[in-house]
Amino acid sequence: MRPEKMNTPNQGIKCVVNSCHYYMSGDHCSASLIEVQPRNANSTQETDCATFIPHGQA
Numbered sequence: 648m649r650p651e652k653m654n655t656p657n658q659g660i661k662c663v664v665n666s667c668h669y670y671m672s673g674d675h676c677s678a679s680l681i682e683v684q685p686r687n688a689n690s691t692q693e694t695d696c697a698t699f700i701p702h703g704q705a
């Protein structure tokens with residue numbers, strides 16, 4: 648999945664992953680949508696954003 652990078656923050660998402668292509672200052676995400684994995688996770692720490700792309704690799 649390769650969502651569009653928007654010019655404005657996705658207001659429904661707070662993200663602190665400042666090494667991501669989609670990260671915007673202020674702890675925002677500029678992806679039009681994100682995907683979270685994995686299925687059957689049992690804790691917050693087990694889940695993560697599958698839409699993440701390392702900064703500079705997009």
Ligand code: SF4
Binds near residue numbers: 660668678696699
């Ligand atoms: S795509 Fe995921 S990791 Fe990247 S800024 Fe958005 S929520 Fe954070």
